[in-house]
Amino acid sequence: MNAGNGIAATVPPSGSTQHYHHFKDRLLGCLEAVAALDSVVAGECRDLKERLTGNLFNLVVVGQFKRGKTCLINALLGVDLLPVAVVPLTSIVTILTYGETLRIEVIYNDGRTGLIRPEELTHYVTEMGNPRNTRGVREVVVQYPSAYLKEGVRLVDTPGVGSAYRHNTDVAYQYLPKSDAALFLLSVEQPASQAELDFLGDVHQYADRIFFLLNKIDYLSGQELEQSIEFSRQVIREVMQTNVKLFPISAKLALEGQLTDNQGLLEQSRLPAFAELLTQFLVREKGTILLSSVIGHLSRLVSQVRCRLELESKALGTSLDELRVHITAFDRKRQEIVGDQRKLRLLLDDETNRLIRADLDVELSRFQKELIEQMEKGVEQWRQENQQLPLEELNEALESYISAEVQQAFQGWRAHAEDRLAAGFNRICRGYLSNINDSIDSLMRFSSKLFDISFDPVRIEPTWDDTSHVHFLVKDDPVALELLADSVTVLLPRIVGKRFSKIKNFLVDLANRIVLGKVKEKMYHTINMQGGRTRYYFVERLNKSKNLFYKSIMEKLDITIAGLDNALDQGFQLRSQGEEQVGRHRIRLEADLRQIDRVYQDLLDIRNGCLGSRTQDQGVDLSERIS
Ligand SMILES: Nc1nc2c(ncn2[C@@H]2O[C@H](COP(=O)(O)OP(=O)(O)OP(=O)(O)O)[C@@H](O)[C@H]2O)c(=O)[nH]1
Ligand SMILES: [Mg+2]
Incomplete structure (x- = not known):
């Protein structure tokens, strides 16, 4: 533990995960030192500790089938673990996370779970082993003791964008908003496909967290490779409408290099250099923000604990009669503050309802209206273009079309709505956090005044990060997001695409006659039903x-009250027991005060070391670092 001894170990280079872990460990040391004090109520440090220890960098790997996503994950882990093949393969999301030993858990759609052996993986996560997901697998979670995962990275392997075998919804779309970074794989041997470009066109708002990897560079050399890099970069830039980070790599060479411990191959693969940059990005974007927020909260807690210790110390020197008066005054103030907070509950309800009405309802009905207009036009167009198709075939194709289109349109909209609502809800929460902090400060100030102690509360502005963990709940199963009833989820092959213009081509040969009224009725019904379900969700x-x-906010207040209560109560009890007890306790309190001051100093040191380097790192354009 570093806290309190004033010795700063050698600090690893800024931007590295070691740098992040160094300060994270020192912060954990401070937290332990504070938690060990008698006057600290159990649970006061728990949240902060959970946030520090539970922090993971979520990394999703996406791209068209066969670009080498799974191979890349194996290479990052340095083990031939996940099945890789020359045919479209991965059909189930596989999540890799750190564990002391290899453990593979299958999670089924119905909620069942089961452990499997590594050699069985292929029967669960691949199209060949688990055709059309007959086993009903939702996702597979692999724990593995890799150094890369131990750094706090969680990797998500996804089925390829544009694959014809897609039984799950479009996983990449669902994971992207919640990922800290996405690796989008292209490969040198094939130009970017329409499906890939469509995908990119839809996700360009996440451009700053998508890293483009041009895989399989071992196929090319020298000038060919340069041309390929330039070409891909141009294509992506056009679609994303912004400069992109593009990194040429060879997942295959990287894996071989890892497995045979061949440094030359590893370097040739260019993966280690990329992994290093990626780490720096993650640490900068997420790690440093987390540390800064925990430092702020802990400093605030330290100032409160210090005040409580002083209070207790002062209480020991106060007569019992005077103490009784103070305790009564404190109780009154406490009741007043708790009462105010309960009233605020009603306001919280109001604001949440307003968010539902003013944002969710308005946006949803606008979206439904646009979708209806768009699909009405589409259906009309069909009618004109597809005159000769047998009615039965046409109906069937239209049913599928409506289901697939509506489902996909809602899916896209939901990702967008999710971001908006999360932002709106977090705004509401931030207001309340400020409010509860004010109440806590006012209670602390009141108590310190009673005993004539100076108390200088550490003010922290609640940040996005503070509220996002209390948050708009992240749904547990981002994969199983199908909302439509089974009867209408007959999906067309993926080539049908996301927009009506593409379905039109597909159905050009199918359509003949159409019962327009019936088709439209079905369409309205499906859109309304899906709208209702989405709203409910x-x-x-x-x-x-x-x-x-x-x-959680009431808990915060309760904990503060309990801390002050304890301090006063202790003083009262000890005063009643006589001078000897008081003397002994005073010695302990003084030791605790010295400890809390040491933690405070250490926190200052951590803040300087950890956040001082932040500005220097910012604004690094990764695309300029391509060798
Ligand atoms: N030459 C070469 N081949 C590679 C490289 N990376 C992957 N491959 C090969 O490309 C094929 C596809 O690799 P996968 O990792 O299964 O691709 P994927 O993107 O996961 O494919 P899906 O799971 O179908 O979406 C396999 O035969 C790999 O051996 C590379 O860097 N160089
Ligand atoms: Mg794969």
């Missing part, structure tokens, strides 16, 4: 999030 989540949030 979001309202449920908002309400659950609100309740959890309220519980």
Whole structure:
């Protein structure tokens, strides 16, 4: 433990994971030192500790089938673990996370779970081994003791964009908003496909967290490679409408290099250099923000604990009669503050309802209206273009079309709505956090005044990060997001694409006659039904999030009250027991005060070391570092 001894170990280079872990460990040391004090109520440090230890960098690997996504994950882990093949393969999301030993858990759609052996993986996560997902697998979670994962990275392997075998919804779309970074794989032997470009066109708002990798560079050399890099970069830039980071690599060479411990191959693969940059990005974007937020919260806690210790110390020198008066005054103030907070509950309800009405409902009905207009036009166009198709075939194709289009349109909209609602909800939460912090400060100030102690509260502005963990709940199973009933989920092959213009081509040969009224009726019904379900889904989540949030802020207040209560109560008890007890306790309190001052100094040191380097790192244009 570093806290308190004032010795700063050699600090690793800024931007590295070691740098991040160095300060994270020192912060954990400070947290332990604070938690060990008698006057600290159990649970006061728990949240902060959980946030520090539970922090993971989520990395999703996406791209068209056969670009080498799974191979890249194996290369990053340095083990031939996940099945790789020359035919479209991965059909189930596989999540890799750190564990002391290899452990593979299958999670089924119905909620069952089961452990499997590594050689069985192919029967669960691949199209060949688990055709059309007959086993009903939702996702597979692999724990593995790799150094890369131990750094706090969680990798998500996804089925290829544009694959014809897609039984799950479009995983990449769902994972992207919640990922800290995405690796999008292209490969040198094939130019970017339409499916890839469509995907990129839809996700360009996440451009700053997508890293483009041009894989399989071992196929090319010298000038050919340069041309390929330039070409891919141009294509992506056009679609994304911004400069992109493109890194040429060979996952295959990297894996071989790892397996045979061949440094030359590893360097040739260019993967280690990329992995290093990626780490720097993650640490900068997420790690440093987390550390800064924990430092702020801990400093605030330290100032409160210090005040409590002083209070207790002062209480020991106060007569019992005077103490009784103070305790009564404190109780009154406490009741007043708790009462105010309970009233605020109603306001929290109001604001959440307003978010539902003013944002969710308005946006949803606008989206439904646009979707109806768009699909009406599409259906009309069909009618004109497809005159000769047998009615039965046409109906069947249209049913599938409507289901697939509506489902995909809602899916895209939901990702967008999710971001908006999360931002709106977090805004509400931030207001409340400020409010509860004010109440806590006012209670602390009141108590310190009673005993004539100076108390200088550490103010922290609640940040996005503070609220996002209390948050708009992240749904547990981002994969199983199908909302439509089974009867209408007959998906067309993926070539049908996401937009109506593409389905039109597909159905050009199918259509003949059309019962327009019936088709439209089906369409309206499906859109309304899906709209209703989507609304229900979001309202449920908002309400659950609100309740959890309220519980957590009230807990914060309760903990402060309990801390002050304890301090006063201790003083009262000891005063009643006589001078000897008081003397002994005073010695302990003084030791605790010295300890808390040491933690405070250490926190200052951590803040300087950890955040001082932040500005220097910012603004590095990774694309300029391509060798
Ligand atoms: N030459 C060469 N081949 C590679 C490289 N990376 C992957 N491959 C090969 O490309 C094929 C596809 O690799 P996978 O990792 O299964 O590709 P994927 O993107 O996961 O494919 P899906 O799971 O179908 O989406 C395999 O035969 C790999 O051996 C590379 O850097 N160089
Ligand atoms: Mg794969």
